[in-house]
Amino acid sequence: QVQLQQSGPGLVKPSQTLSLTCVISGDSVSSNRAAWNWIRQSPSRGLEWLGRTYYRSKWYNDYAVSVKSRITINPDTFKNQFSLQLNSVTPEDTAVYYCARDQLLFFGELLQFDNWGQGTLVIVSS
Amino acid sequence: DIVMTQTPLSLSVTPGQPASISCKSSQSLLHSDRKTYLYWYLQKAGQSPQLLIYEVSTRFSGVPNRFSGSGSGTDFTLKISRVEAEDIGVYYCMQSIQLPRTFGQGTRLDIK
Numbered sequence: 001q002v003q004l005q006q007s008g009p010g011l012v013k014p015s016q017t018l019s020l021t022c023v024i025s026g027d028s029v030s031s032n033r034a035a036w037n038w039i040r041q042s043p044s045r046g047l048e049w050l051g052r053t054y055y056r057s058k059w060y061n062d063y064a065v066s067v068k069s070r071i072t073i074n075p076d077t078f079k080n081q082f083s084l085q086l087n088s089v090t091p092e093d094t095a096v097y098y099c100a101r102d103q104l105l106f107f108g109e110l111l112q113f114d115n116w117g118q119g120t121l122v123i124v125s126s
Numbered sequence: 127d128i129v130m131t132q133t134p135l136s137l138s139v140t141p142g143q144p145a146s147i148s149c150k151s152s153q154s155l156l157h158s159d160r161k162t163y164l165y166w167y168l169q170k171a172g173q174s175p176q177l178l179i180y181e182v183s184t185r186f187s188g189v190p191n192r193f194s195g196s197g198s199g200t201d202f203t204l205k206i207s208r209v210e211a212e213d214i215g216v217y218y219c220m221q222s223i224q225l226p227r228t229f230g231q232g233t234r235l236d237i238k
Contacts, residue, residue: 037227047175047218049227064226098174109181112165112222116174 002026004099004117012093012124018086022099022117029075029082030055035102037113038073038084042095052102053082089124096121128153128221132230140238145206147233149219154199156223163222166195166204169232170215178217179204211237 008020020038027034035054041047051063053073063071072085086093099117104110129152139145155162166179177186179195182202192207206213216232 046231047220047229049225049229062225066226109184110161110163110222111177111180111186112163112220112227113167113175114177114180114186116176119174 002101002115004101004115006097006099006117006120008097008120008122010121010123012089012122013126014090014124015088018084018089018093018097018122018124020084020097020099020120020122021081022083023079023081024101025080027101029053029080030077032056033104033106036073036075036082037100037102039098039100039113040093040095041098041119044092045095048095050084050086054102091124094122094124127226128155128224128228130219130221130228130230132217132219132233134233135231136234136236138236138238139206139209141211142208145209145213145235147204147217147219147235149197149202149204149230151200151202151221153223155202155221156199162198164195164197164202165220165222166193167218167220168213168215169218173215175218209235209237 003025005023012018035052037052038050051073053061070087075082096119098119100113101115131150133148155164162182164182167175169175183195194205216234218232219230
């Protein structure tokens, strides 16, 4: 059974960097049948996909245009986890942040966000 | 970006009665691989969203068969045949035919 366990600070000052980690158990960050996503949720923006990392003979990343200049998602194969870094944060980045898995089944079915982390409320405030 | 529009935004249903949520996308979700990439999630109070339905109509593991999904192209529907108390929460549709993944605004279901 896959579990995603998030960690990271709940308070970040404006202009600083938001950093979160998602530890994977029951699957591998290097799986060629999975992708690893960050999603956030706020009252003003609803559920917003931020980006993903995945391995298909090499590592790939995709990012939402809205955060592309500020975001980095990195896999860590040794610790079997992946991380989110969001630079130059403002109060508009205040949200609950989730990590989530995509899984491609052997018959070709795509399970989008079939497992989620517990969520981390990050408040951007001085 | 593909815009996902849900109606209604809130729904109050008597236990045992049916419920229906509509989701419309601004572009067709039918891929050239002939699959349609429309998903439904339920977020219960204080919890992360959970996958209910994938690729329009397939129930995810453990999802009761009172939940069903249908639709094609740009118009989709989630139906609950007989609402139970444990079904309360906010329902979201989402598209994954293209990046960025986008969600509907959510439909809040409560019990009368």
